[in-house]
Amino acid sequence: MSERASVPKEDESAAESEQEPVTTGAQSVIRALENAGTDYVFGVQGGAIMPVYDALYDSDINHVTMAHEQGASHAADAYGIVTGDPGVCFATSGPGATNLVTGIADANMDSDPVIALTGQVPTEFVGNDAFQETDTVGITQPITKESYFASDPDTVGDDVSEAFALADAGRQGPTLVDLPKDVTQGDTEVEPGTPQTPETYDVPEEADDADVQEAAEALAEADRPVILSGGGVIKANASNALREFAMEYEVPVITTMPGIGSFPEDHELSLEWAGMHGTGYANLAITNTDCMLAIGTRFDDRLTGGVDSFAPDAEVIHVDIDPAEISKNVYADYPLVGDAREVLRQLFDAMPRAPDADEWREQCQEWKSEYPMTYDTPDDEPLKPQYVVETFSDMTPDDTIVCTGVGQHQMWASQFWEYTEPRTWVSSHGLGTMGYGVPAAIGAKLAAPDQEVVCFDGDGSFLMTVQGLSVAVREQLDITYVVLNNEAVGMVRQWQDGFYEGRRMASEYPWIPQFDKLAEAFGARGFTLESHDNVEETIQEAREYDGPSVIDAHIDPGENVFPMVPSGGDNGLFALNEAQLDMI
Amino acid sequence: MPGPTPDERMRPKGRRNTQGIRVDPEAEVTHEPRQAVLSALVKHRPGVLSEVSALFSRRQFNIESLTVGPTVDEDTARMTILIEEPEPGIDQAKKQLRKLVPVISVSELEGGAVRRELALVKVSGEKPDDVNAVADMYNGQAVDASTDSVTVEITGSKQKIDAAIEAFKQFDVQEIVRTGAAALERGPNTLEKDV
Numbered sequence: 001m002s003e004r005a006s007v008p009k010e011d012e013s014a015a016e017s018e019q020e021p022v023t024t025g026a027q028s029v030i031r032a033l034e035n036a037g038t039d040y041v042f043g044v045q046g047g048a049i050m051p052v053y054d055a056l057y058d059s060d061i062n063h064v065t066m067a068h069e070q071g072a073s074h075a076a077d078a079y080g081i082v083t084g085d086p087g088v089c090f091a092t093s094g095p096g097a098t099n100l101v102t103g104i105a106d107a108n109m110d111s112d113p114v115i116a117l118t119g120q121v122p123t124e125f126v127g128n129d130a131f132q133e134t135d136t137v138g139i140t141q142p143i144t145k146e147s148y149f150a151s152d153p154d155t156v157g158d159d160v161s162e163a164f165a166l167a168d169a170g171r172q173g174p175t176l177v178d179l180p181k182d183v184t185q186g187d188t189e190v191e192p193g194t195p196q197t198p199e200t201y202d203v204p205e206e207a208d209d210a211d212v213q214e215a216a217e218a219l220a221e222a223d224r225p226v227i228l229s230g231g232g233v234i235k236a237n238a239s240n241a242l243r244e245f246a247m248e249y250e251v252p253v254i255t256t257m258p259g260i261g262s263f264p265e266d267h268e269l270s271l272e273w274a275g276m277h278g279t280g281y282a283n284l285a286i287t288n289t290d291c292m293l294a295i296g297t298r299f300d301d302r303l304t305g306g307v308d309s310f311a312p313d314a315e316v317i318h319v320d321i322d323p324a325e326i327s328k329n330v331y332a333d334y335p336l337v338g339d340a341r342e343v344l345r346q347l348f349d350a351m352p353r354a355p356d357a358d359e360w361r362e363q364c365q366e367w368k369s370e371y372p373m374t375y376d377t378p379d380d381e382p383l384k385p386q387y388v389v390e391t392f393s394d395m396t397p398d399d400t401i402v403c404t405g406v407g408q409h410q411m412w413a414s415q416f417w418e419y420t421e422p423r424t425w426v427s428s429h430g431l432g433t434m435g436y437g438v439p440a441a442i443g444a445k446l447a448a449p450d451q452e453v454v455c456f457d458g459d460g461s462f463l464m465t466v467q468g469l470s471v472a473v474r475e476q477l478d479i480t481y482v483v484l485n486n487e488a489v490g491m492v493r494q495w496q497d498g499f500y501e502g503r504r505m506a507s508e509y510p511w512i513p514q515f516d517k518l519a520e521a522f523g524a525r526g527f528t529l530e531s532h533d534n535v536e537e538t539i540q541e542a543r544e545y546d547g548p549s550v551i552d553a554h555i556d557p558g559e560n561v562f563p564m565v566p567s568g569g570d571n572g573l574f575a576l577n578e579a580q581l582d583m584i
Numbered sequence: 585m586p587g588p589t590p591d592e593r594m595r596p597k598g599r600r601n602t603q604g605i606r607v608d609p610e611a612e613v614t615h616e617p618r619q620a621v622l623s624a625l626v627k628h629r630p631g632v633l634s635e636v637s638a639l640f641s642r643r644q645f646n647i648e649s650l651t652v653g654p655t656v657d658e659d660t661a662r663m664t665i666l667i668e669e670p671e672p673g674i675d676q677a678k679k680q681l682r683k684l685v686p687v688i689s690v691s692e693l694e695g696g697a698v699r700r701e702l703a704l705v706k707v708s709g710e711k712p713d714d715v716n717a718v719a720d721m722y723n724g725q726a727v728d729a730s731t732d733s734v735t736v737e738i739t740g741s742k743q744k745i746d747a748a749i750e751a752f753k754q755f756d757v758q759e760i761v762r763t764g765a766a767a768l769e770r771g772p773n774t775l776e777k778d779v
Contacts, residue, residue, distance in 0.1 A: 141635055142642050146685040149631070166685070200627070200688050280587070288596050299604070312598035312606065324679035327672060330604035363594075370587025573590040584590045 022191055025150070026055035026184035028157030029117065029177075032192035033061060036164040038088050040064060040079060040446055042072040042439075044099075046092020047132060048119025051184040053090070064446065064475060067467035069096050071439030073103020074465070077112045078426045078443030082401060084237065086113035086167040087443060093119045094132030097178075098139065102433060104174045105143040109430025110258060111235060113172040115163055116140070122182040123151065136178045146198075147176040150183050157192025165195035170203035171322040172235050204321060207336035207343045209350075215293075215317040215334035216350035222291030222315075224360040225251045228274070231258030231429070232296015232320060236340035239263070239422040242295070245344050249354040252364050254282045256297050257414060258429045264420040271364060272373075275303040277411040280371030280563045280574055285364050286311055287572030291355075293347075295319040296340045299329035300430060301568070309570035319343045371563070371576070373415055382556040383532050385409065385484045389416040391535050392454060392482065395543070400452040401426060401444050405437035405461025408490035409483075411561040413456040424451075434489075435464030438481070442468060445477045452543070454480045459512050460489040466518065472548035473523040480542045481524075481550045483515045486557040494560045498581050519550035529553040603672045615670035619648065621693040621767045622678060625775050627686040628654055628661040635684055636663060645669060645677050649701075649764025660688065662775070664767045691775050699767040703745045706735045707755035715755055722748040733758060 022028045029052055033041070041063045045053055056063055066072040069091040076087030091100045097118040107114040121130040137147040145166055150156040156179065163175040197203070219225055233242050239262045246253045246269055253263040255273045265272050274282035286292070292314040297303065304310040307329060318325070318332035319340055326335040336343050375386040389412050402417055403426040404410040410427055419425055426444050428436035441455035462483050472479055493507040516526030525545045527538050529552065542549040563574040566584065575581040587593070601607050603615065626632050633652055640647045648666035655662050667677055674692070681690045693699075704727070707715055712726075715734045719725055724738040734755075738748045742765065749760060769775070 137631065138634070141631070142638055198685050201685055284593065288594055304604075307602065307604045308600050310600060310604070312600055313596040314606075322683070324676065324683050326679075327604070328676055328679075331600070331606065331672075367587065572593055572595060575590065576586050580590055 020058075021189060022157070023187060023189065024051065024055065024184065025153030025156045025179075025186045025188055026051040028153065028188055028190065028192050029160050029179065029184060030055040030059050030061065032157040032160035032164065032195070033088060034059060035192060036161065036195050037085065041088045041090055042066050042075040042079070042443065043090030044069050044072060044092070044096060046096045046119060048093035048121055048181045049090055049096065049117070049179070050092075050119070051181060052117065052119065052179060064442070064471065066439065067470050068465065069099030070102050070435065071442070071465055071468045071471070073100045073114065073116060074106065074433070074436050074439040075443030075446075076114045076116075077103055077107045077110075078403060078440035079447045080107070080113040080172070081426050082423050082444050082447035084235070084423070086115050086164055088115045088117070090117050091119070092132065093121055093136070094134045097136040098134060101139060101143070102431075104140055104176065106428050106431040106433045106436065107174040108143045110428070111172050111231065112174070113167040114174040115160075115167050116174060116176040117160065118176060118178050119184075120149075120178045120180040123180045124182070126180065136176070140176045143174070144176050145173040147178065149178045150180065153183050153186035153188035154190040156183050156188075157190065161192045161195040162198060165197045166201060169197045169201065171232070204323070204337045205339050205342055207319070207338040207346060209346065211334065211336055212343065212346045213350045215336055216347050217352060218315055218334060219251070219291055219293055219317060219347075220352050220355055222355045223357060224288060224290040225355045225357055226271075226285050226289040226292050227251050227253045228256065228286065228292055228294040228297055229253055229259040229262045230256040230295060230297025233259055233262040233340050234422040236296060236321070238295070238341035238344055241341045241344040241348070245348050248348065249351055250357070250361065251293070251355065252285060252361060254286055256300070256303050257427070259297065260414060260425040261419045261422045265418050266420055268365075271368070273414065274571065276305070276565045276567070277415065277561050277563065279373055279415070280576065281364060281367035283563070283565060283571040283574050284367045284371070287570070289314045291315045291317070293317045293319070295344070296321075298325050301329075304330065305565045305571045306568045309572070375559075381531055383529060383535070383554060385412045385486075385553070385555040385559055386416045387532055388482060388484065388529070388535055388553050388555070389413055389456065392539050393417040395536065395539060396452055396454070399424060400454060401448060403427065403437050403441040403444050403453065403455040405457040405464075406432045406434045407458040407461050408486070408494065408561050409456045409458040409461070412484065434461040437461060438465040438468035439471075441479045441481065442472055442475070442477060445479050446475070453478070454482065456482050456484060458490060459483055459485040459487060459509055459515070462515065463512065469519065469522040469524055469548060469550070476547050478546055479548045480539070481519075481548065483550060483552050484555050485512070485515065485552055486555050486559070487512060488557060491561070497560075498578065499566075515550055515552035519548075525549035527551045603670070605672075615672060617646075617668050617670050618674070619666060619668045620674045620677075621697055621699065621765065622665040622667065622681065622690060623693050623767060623769075623775055624663045624665065624681055624690045625655070625688040626661050626663060627688065628659050629686060632661065632686045635686060636665075636681070639680055639684060640665070640667070640677070643677070643680060645673060651764045651766050653766070664765055666765055689775055691769075693767050693769050697767045697769050699741060699765050700739055701742055701745055701765045702763045703738045703749065704735055704761050705738065705749060705752050705757060706733050706759040707752050707757050709733045711755065715752075718748075718751050718755075721751070724748060
């Protein structure tokens with residue numbers, strides 16, 4: 001929805017004609033976004049960013065006013081995940097910019113392409129502690145690929161173009177341009193150039209052929225090969241290449257959590273995802289493999305557990321577009337720096353033969369039957385969260401997009417939903433940002449209006465950004481929010497019970513609002529679920545409602561997330577329940 | 585269902601060390617820290633020093649010294665960074681440095697690289713002749729003198745400067761400033777050619 005309708009234009013024909021010459025720095029900023037193909041901007045107005053918004057008034061770019069800047073950065077992040085193109089967010093100086101920081105840090109950890117444009121006090125006031133001034137570049141430098149301080153109306157458009165290109169190039173990530181008000185208000189006739197990355201930024205494409213050959217031979221020699229597919233596979237649009245490779249050479253595929261959707265979970269070769277709450281079979285396979293083809297993963301500690309026990313017998317072939325990821329956490333015997341899709345194609349051609357691994361594949365299937373993802377069937381109350389997720393999954397098309405907040409609900413949504421397509425799993429991984437879900441679903445829905453969007457959230461996480469519901473209502477976005485409500489920050493409570501002798505300090509939320517009524521107050525539809533009897537019916541009703549709806553699902557507060565590898569633990573020693581936690 | 589309990593599951597024999605490197609299960613392997621001299625060409629623009637130093641601080645690299653100054657190309661500056669890290673940390677520091685947008689190129693200088701540090705030492709001026717004599721021993725020279733103090737300039741390796749400062753302590757050292765190392769590769773090789 002465009003938000004320019006409140007004041008009639010004096011001269012419609014002039015406003016409609018495209019490519020009017022720019023006259024101000026702000027117009028150059030907007031022109032740079034237009035040139036880069038921006039459709040949506042998520043933001044919040046404010047004093048220092050006002051000239052940019054004024055220039056946006058004459059643009060076809062759609063602006064979505066968010067209820068909080070944090071939501072703007074998360075919505076842009078989700079937009080970037082779903083479309084693959086950078087999502088854009090705006091905020092004013094000072095508190096506007098600092099409120100974006102969480103979303104920028106989140107995008108940085110997950111390599112999501114995001115452009116943040118922030119207003120700044122006029123150049124002459126910079127450094128004077130002026131009203132709503134903060135050192136935005138200084139604050140964001142460590143959490144962006146690059147933060148720019150625009151200093152000149154003649155070059156501000158190029159700064160934005162470069163930031164756009166940089167966010168998208170190589171390993172994707174966030175960039176920021178800080179825009180002093182006098183620079184955006186200043187006169188210029190300079191049009192921004194074509195988006196291009198800075199000359200010092202090299203993006204490798206193909207890996208060295210000889211290195212690829214060596215790696216391929218090592219994989220072909222393996223008795224217990226696995227592919228570990230990370231988020232980088234999805235970012236590189238390499239999911240199809242991965243499927244072709246894995247199926248041709250019959251190598252079992254494990255994904256990381258960000259890699260969910262890169263390989264169809266209903267395929268025989270899929271072991272789903274590994275890590276702290278990954279499947280038992282994925283964790284056993286990862287522990288016992290003798291050759292791991294890891295693609296687009298940074299070996300986060302939630303995946304590896306203790307690095308000393310991570311795939312200890314495996315020769316590691318590590319494909320990554322970022323050379324700094326090679327041997328950062330896990331030593332790579334065969335480093336292959338390049339674009340995942342290109343390198344997979346190279347590997348496909350270089351493989352001398354398929355690994356002789358019938359026995360290993362059988363072993364993996366055996367683990368699947370030994371450690372299935374299960375939960376107590378909901379014969380009795382209370383309602384099981386896994387049942388809600390699983391039922392919803394069964395009712396929806398394959399391309400349904402699932403967004404989440406962060407916590408136990410996020411784990412259930414990743415464990416019990418069946419993902420088969422890339423860019424259908426939108427979550428906060430590296431930063432683990434509670435409150436990610438509500439605004440992320442907004443960004444995801446606008447990015448893919450024809451796909452169904454569901455957001456699983458927890459009561460604690462939902463409350464952190466619940467004001468975003470007002471945006472979903474205003475934009476009439478057809479999103480189904482499901483709050484898996486256990487009146488607690490459940491993951492913390494689970495750890496307190498497991499590792500802090502049940503001392504539940506500040507983790508129980510018996511004071512939370514009635515989310516169905518809260519939804520209605522915002523103008524959304526509200527539902528309550530208290531038993532398993534009407535789960536399907538309620539979900540169906542919420543799905544059919546043409547607009548945002550919230551299902552407040554009162555789940556079993558005693559339910560915890562398993563399997564579990566304790567922090568820093570050994571993936572192969574996952575616990576299936578509380579009793580096994582004591583054994584490891 | 586459910587399968588074997590944790591202690592009964594299939595287990596590999598190997599292990600990795602804390603740097604994620606596969607190691608002999610029977611032998612302890614540690615990487616001892618060593619000193620590395622990194623030379624980086626960077627865009628000469630505001631904020632670049634903070635970007636580089638922030639990288640070292642947030643990645644917890646143990647930085648010994650960092651010097652920066654312009655080159656003959658006014659758009660380019662050269663940084664000399666001394667770090668002391670185990671081998672994987674040095675490798676990681678180089679790669680992370682290369683990722684920074686204003687960084688043009690990064691090289692590790694060989695052990696034989698020309699390495700110099702400058703120190704200014706201000707000591708009591710009571711025995712100027714003695715101060716001069718000690719300065720001569722270290723090829724230093726007095727660059728300022730007053731009735732109460734003498735300031736001596738010393739250039740050389742870190743060890744030489746450490747030794748000189750030790751020697752000057754007999755004259756009541758009032759102030760010291762040290763630059764940290766600046767370094768260049770010996771021979772005709774230049775970093776610019778790596779660009």
